[in-house]
Amino acid sequence: MRLLVVEDDDRSAAYLKRGLSECGHVVDLAGDGELGLALAMELIYDGLIVDRLLPKLDGLELVRRLREMKVNVPVIMISALASTADRVEGLRAGCDDYLAKPFFFSELLARIEAITKHFINEGHETILIVGDLSLDIRRRIARRKERIIDLQFREFLLLQALMRNAGSVVTRSMMLEAAWDYDFDPRGNIVDMHIHRLRKKIDMGSTTSMIITVPGAGYLIKP
Secondary structure: OEEEEEOOOHHHHHHHHHHHHHOOOEEEEEOOHHHHHHHHOOOOOOEEEEEOOOOOOOHHHHHHHHHHOOOOOOEEEEEOOOOHHHHHHHHHHOOOEEEEOOOOHHHHHHHHHHHOHHHHHOOOOOEEEEOOEEEEOOOOEEEEOOEEEOOOHHHHHHHHHHHHOOOOOEEHHHHHHHHOOOOOOOOOOHHHHHHHHHHHHHHOOOOOOOEEEEOOOEEEEOO
């Protein structure tokens, strides 16, 4: 998933980003509530992890504003304020879950999975199919006919973006957004290099190529 961590403590933010990235998620960071709200309003995230005590705009107000604007992205609030009253206040503000600091990283992962299940169930398939190519999102397994395709992490994310938009052009900017975080500096033709490798893997042993280059625009995939 693509996750946004809103945390003003640099050490905690780096810890969360490293751990979540190692688990296969694409993670962006925001160091204050105003930036967190602005990024969340881009509507590209599958889940938010928000610290309660933030500069410029506190976590509770951030969540309240999202809910007022009908943004229903799942939110986990993390905070050292852990009394029952604090938890109730967080949930009433619109958080889907409230996790007290310090916490075990494995518990955070379990809670992320729990609150984002409805995202999968509301029209976001776990298995994508285009022609004779399938991609199991949860197991990260790609197949063309009966052949299993070994994908690296970025290749998996790029293929997912293409298959979710099958038949439509996916621009290079959209691909960067799908597979890299905001801090990444896209030098050179890195998207084209990854697509080249991805295309070779998908087309191996086949007479037709599924990923088509659209000059000046991007790429599309179709049967």
